[in-house]
Amino acid sequence: MFGYVRTYTEELKIRENAYYQSIYCGLCRALGKSLCKEGRLSLSYDMVFLAIIRYRLEEKTPEIGQHRCPVPPFRKKPMAETDGVLSYCSAVSGLLTWHKLDDDVKDGKGLKKLGSELLRSAAGRMRKKAGMSDLDTALTAELEKLSELEKSGEGTPDSLAETSGQMLASVFAYGLDGEKKRIAYEIGRHIGRWIYFADAVDDLEKDMKKGRFNPFSDGIDVGMCRNAMLLELQAASCACDLLPSDGDMLCALTDNILRLGMPKKADELLKKHEQAGKAD
Amino acid sequence: MTDPYKVLGVSRDATDDEIKKAYRDLAKKYHPDNYANNPLADIAEEKMKEINTAYSEIQKIRAAAESGQKDTGFDDGSYTDYTGEYAEFYRKIRFLINAGKNAEADMYLNTIPISNRNAEWNFLKGCILRQKGWIYDAQKCFETACYMDSANAEYRSALDEIRKNAGAYGTNYDNAVCGWSDLCRTLCIADCCCECLGNDCCRIC
Numbered sequence A: 001m002f003g004y005v006r007t008y009t010e011e012l013k014i015r016e017n018a019y020y021q022s023i024y025c026g027l028c029r030a031l032g033k034s035l036c037k038e039g040r041l042s043l044s045y046d047m048v049f050l051a052i053i054r055y056r057l058e059e060k061t062p063e064i065g066q067h068r069c070p071v072p073p074f075r076k077k078p079m080a081e082t083d084g085v086l087s088y089c090s091a092v093s094g095l096l097t098w099h100k101l102d103d104d105v106k107d108g109k110g111l112k113k114l115g116s117e118l119l120r121s122a123a124g125r126m127r128k129k130a131g132m133s134d135l136d137t138a139l140t141a142e143l144e145k146l147s148e149l150e151k152s153g154e155g156t157p158d159s160l161a162e163t164s165g166q167m168l169a170s171v172f173a174y175g176l177d178g179e180k181k182r183i184a185y186e187i188g189r190h191i192g193r194w195i196y197f198a199d200a201v202d203d204l205e206k207d208m209k210k211g212r213f214n215p216f217s218d219g220i221d222v223g224m225c226r227n228a229m230l231l232e233l234q235a236a237s238c239a240c241d242l243l244p245s246d247g248d249m250l251c252a253l254t255d256n257i258l259r260l261g262m263p264k265k266a267d268e269l270l271k272k273h274e275q276a277g278k279a280d
Numbered sequence B: 001m002t003d004p005y006k007v008l009g010v011s012r013d014a015t016d017d018e019i020k021k022a023y024r025d026l027a028k029k030y031h032p033d034n035y036a037n038n039p040l041a042d043i044a045e046e047k048m049k050e051i052n053t054a055y056s057e058i059q060k061i062r063a064a065a066e067s068g069q070k071d072t073g074f075d076d077g078s079y080t081d082y083t084g085e086y087a088e089f090y091r092k093i094r095f096l097i098n099a100g101k102n103a104e105a106d107m108y109l110n111t112i113p114i115s116n117r118n119a120e121w122n123f124l125k126g127c128i129l130r131q132k133g134w135i136y137d138a139q140k141c142f143e144t145a146c147y148m149d150s151a152n153a154e155y156r157s158a159l160d161e162i163r164k165n166a167g168a169y170g171t172n173y174d175n176a177v178c179g180w181s182d183l184c185r186t187l188c189i190a191d192c193c194c195e196c197l198g199n200d201c202c203r204i205c
Helices: A014-034 A037-042 A045-057 A084-107 A110-130 A133-152 A157-173 A178-210 A222-240 A248-279 B004-008 B016-030 B041-069 B087-098 B102-110 B119-132 B135-148 B153-175 B181-196
Strands: A064-068 A076-080
Touching (some): A014 A045, A014 A064, A037 A084, A045 A084, A045 A157, A045 A178, A045 A248, A084 A133, A157 A178, A157 B135, A178 A222, A178 A248, A222 B153, A248 B153, B004 B016, B004 B041, B016 B135, B102 B119, B119 B135, B119 B153
16 A cells, blocks of 8 residues: 555644554554564555554454564564454455555566566465455456556546545445445545545656556646545545544544545645646 | 637537637636636627637537437437437436436436537536546536536536535644644654664654
């Protein structure tokens, strides 16, 4: 994943930030435990957000224990214990990382392709360990749809983003049913679509230079893109408001990420693009 | 009456796309936004009306020519013949959208040949996309609708509403600006370095 889904740390309470850190570290530890040592490298902020939402969906709170981190091993740190939620997030992280590398291999050339191939074979073990072949199939189907849309040249930004939205919708809603499933689906869908936009804006300059596919290569309307991204977040936020709100810190973290962290990230990416445009 | 092709500055055998592009370029040029608080606004408005009329004139001419050539294939009895007026057809689509039958409405919209897609078409398409949550594409459609018919308040307000809603959500973050951001950043970096060594140097950021 990409790491766009972040907190706005300045506005977090110290204990909330510590809580976030402990989930982050806990997920890293879970990655090592349920996948493999290299699995830790697939750690991303996006997956921490998934963990927070899955805790709220399953109406659980992380149990915090003290564990040693391999870097540096001097001191124990508070970490969320490896539970069902974190194991699930680790597995998802393994699957998504494999698909990302697979995509790099398909698109890459020369040395980069070789590098991605090596990494993919390592990630293949993570994918096997992750299991969940039904989710894997759903992800593969959406990725195929995406590459078809890219090739056809008929994909509008939103139709392309929808594939990413559907992928995360299945990830967020996996194994749930009823009302919870519908809420999780909505959150995942809007987050996935937002991530697609964020990634497209972030890569726009690079893709244009290298002649790679980008949904905005024939022009981006920055204002419209900002509006679209904000409304994705608003929709995700509305869906989150329907979740049980027992764990107040999990709630505060969700709000901080959706209302401050992600809008800030989008703003940074769009501003970066505007400045690059001016420099040309 | 003036020659509509001449108004748009295109030749009679220009393709539909060339005409659309010529129209859009002119519409951009004469757009009321460019003439806000400008004493020449009325002239721009006149020009805009002129190119709007010319564009729909050409569309009508071409639609008539096309419908003479082939059957439209739309098999709902009352709408089989929609060479002249689309009004009834669009009213039906509006009704479908209001009733929440977006898929059906979209299907009908897509039966209209590209060369005949006017401002209303783009507006209705935008409404369907907006309801689907495809906000970027929806804005593009509303924008096209506004260019094609700049006098229409409904099209404009659809675009404004999206902007307003996004703005309302975005302000959350604007208000939460950390005045010490540079210091915060420095401390964060320092904090990260310290954390690597096993200790937190600060708990501010």
